[in-house]
Amino acid sequence: MSTSKESLLPYANLYRSTVSRKWFKLACVLIVASFLLLALFYNRDLEGSQTGWQTTTSPAEGSLLELELHSPVHEEEPEPQKQNAVVEQEQDSLDPLVVLKGAPTTHFRDNLRPDVKYISSWPDAGWTNDVMTYANLIYLGLITERVPILPMFYPSHIGYDKQPIAFSDVFDIDRMRKSIGKPIVEWKDVKDPKSEALDTLGCWNIWETVQNQSPEPRHSNSLAHLKLDISYTKTPDWVKSFRQWPHDTHTSFWTLARFAFPETRDSNLVTPRPSPNNQVSLPPDDHLLCFDYLYYVCADQPFEWDTDYSPSWRYVARYMYWTSSLQNLADQYVRRTFGVAYSDPTPPYITVHVRHGDFANNCILDYKIPVEDCFAKIPVYARRVEEVKAEILEKRGIVVNHVIMTSDERDEGWWKEVEEQGWLAVDHSQTKELYGDWYPILIDAVIQSGGVGFVGTYGSTMSILAKRRVMEWHDGASRMVRWGTPNADDH
Template sequence: MAGANPATPTTVAALSTFSPRPPPMQASGYEDSETLLAHRPAPSRSFLSGIISMASRRRFAVATCSLTAVSLLGLWFFGSLWAAGPKPVAVIEDEISTIPPIPINSSESSVAVVVDPLGPEFNLVGRPTKHFRDSLRPDRKYITSWISAGWTNDVMTYINLIYLGIITDRIPIIPMFTPSHIGGAVPPIDFGLVFDVPRLRTALGKPVLEWHQVKNRHSQELDEIGCWNTWEAVQEREAYPRRSQVPEHLKLDISYTKAPTWIKVIPHFEHDMHSSFWSLAALAFPEARSANLVPPLKSPQNHVLLPPDEQLLCYDYLYYVCANQPFEFEFDYSPAWRFVGQYMYWTPTIERLADQYVRRAIGAAEDHPTPPYIAIHVRRGDFKVWCDEDTTGCFASLPVIARRVEEVKVELRQRKGITVNHIIMTSDERNTTWWEDVKTLGWYPIDHSQTGELLGPWYPVLIDAAIQSLGAGFVGTDRSTMSMLARKRVESWSDGATRIFKWGKPDSDDH
């Protein structure tokens, strides 16, 4: 992400001119209730008297009152937001998600209530409960896992989880994101505040749930569960399951069963830790499960011994998983990307914020559309461990990156007839001289000087990731998973032009 770049500081007042607005209603085939009421022709009294019976009048009155109540609630809620001024995005979306529904008695109403058959309403017993098992339907099977890496790798882990759910015919339950990259004191953020889950479900044609829809996020009740321990089966340096903060947040007491070593893609190879999707999938079915049960480990709190759960299948870690070869996300055939990842779009709020930050960076006029741009991601901070003390000859220079930018410009012009004049730079580099050189090239940095204060610590990286993926073209850093996902998004979402520059020595990117 852009980190502490030397762009001109933005005041709170200036940022409030494009402060986050409540996200639009999810598309459901219905207009906003206020719009419906405004455009519905008013029926005449004589017409109603002629065709509506006494019982029908009662149903009509109940439906009208319900619609009016929804309208008044919406007017009050959004009016209060307008009057109170900008709020952090997480606060706004949390308030929207907790608006209580207007009760409508289906026996007395002719209003059709639309329920997503792929959502929690059809795939759970009801509202979130204190114990997760009380929410699970007995006629459904589920799958879950935990994250334990940097944020981009955690995104990839959840992509793998959803794909494994598809091939095992189980409903994935996605936990929250934990703040591995921004400090443990920062609260987690819901998966659904980052990615558009209803849109994902629709694209997949499969249910996708979040843990807060299953277990009440405020529950302090401890749940016992048995899970597969894949970590000890694929590496020998750590003699315990992969550690994660997620079970603690979910109040889970886990008894782990070590998975068989045949899940490992390259047997006995200490330098790789990948298992295969289908070897893990086999453990989801009765025959392979029963044939590979070994004595489980005691759970850390209640010291229970439980075999892997049959209804809620769970694995300790799914980052190192592939179909054919390790780190296959890099390749165009990657099934996890093709069947899941490319359909994980940002929420409308994240997309809107990314657009607003780009417009502010380039000084776009309010009455003009956002011009096409090329985004750059330069990752340097933690990559210094791969370089000598002098990183000058290790990291790619700005002229090397500029050459790749020109290649993207030429391809966009020749292949798509798009002329791009705006280049957006995102990076974790903190050297002010380097940022001055970026601006000398006519490229635009993203100013996050107020982002954390106004929106929260999660949003600098979320906004940067969205900016990188929503351009007409992209140039990124070799060996960075953040760059890799941005490249794949630009290619999948916009048919854009992309390049990745190599680094490590002065001639690494010669071509």
């Protein structure tokens, strides 16, 4: 069948039109794709510059931490207002008012929230030991998910005719709350310190269980100050950790933690001891769990505060920083001792703490040797000071020329030997008059913790805490001097 040119013309025109449209569409697709690719690469470069993306190091050369830090983050960063709101919310969650009904009340129970559980105990061991007791209390609160309520510090070491001092007047409790991440309150937040109302409370009696010298709970003068009338329930015999050692009085954290929960609590209830004032017999309170004495508590072994694993140190006491006012006051004493001008920096120093005092009883009763042969001599401490100086120089490149001696020793001849070493003593001649009876020991403790090195007395809890603070807070060096025989510290 033949076809004329005229008959094919419409099809030719249609073909050309179709081809033109196809090329036009293809061109449009290519243009759009080009813009999309450009936009993609631009966005990636922009994100890389915003998030610190680094391409100078290959994944094989960079560490996993570096890759995590420099990988692009595609989530939107929170707005500043949102960030501030989150911080404020975290801070508010640690405020005492969040875990209490409000301001201090006449009766403590009126201020406890029904949806919050609490824990408390009472001090009676000298100031440094009470610091350890409160750290034990806070740690026990952490593992039982209870809010610790801290009493004041009571002057058992300087005489009960002196006034107590609040925990928050010594330690920065707000900083500690933030560091630990849990609320901590003081009894003065809960009950009005001026209240004369006597409150009854049921608590557990540990002391009668762990020792056989006194068939009663541990006494504490804090109860009269807090206006608390306690009915005690004796803990079972298995609370004592080392029953093979009759003279050891320790229990353990997780042993006591069991009493925060109903199975152990309910199955160990016995007839309570009537309260001393109102003669009321009460079972141990579950809302406010309380124990008579928490100094002798450990995780694994007795007197473990000087071990690297000590949970009370690792999770609590390391965060017990001094208040800024107390820190500044102690720094003034250091500078005055060294004769440093106000405009000059405080030089690095080593503190020595020599405890004698009541340790003399150990010399006579336990070691059965004269005191003069029992305590380490000044040259023994001097040898340890030189070791600390050498370690600081090697580890940190710091030359230490200043040494401060702190001690309860009163013998003038002994202090003359200290002076002959070129060591200095803090002048406390006016401290009590200017600041109060608490401040000589508080200032000494802050000074001990502020040096780059420390030399202490073996077995002294004040030395143990000073050593740990210097090591933890200042990456310092330390030694502990042994005593009990003339050559006890030979090495």
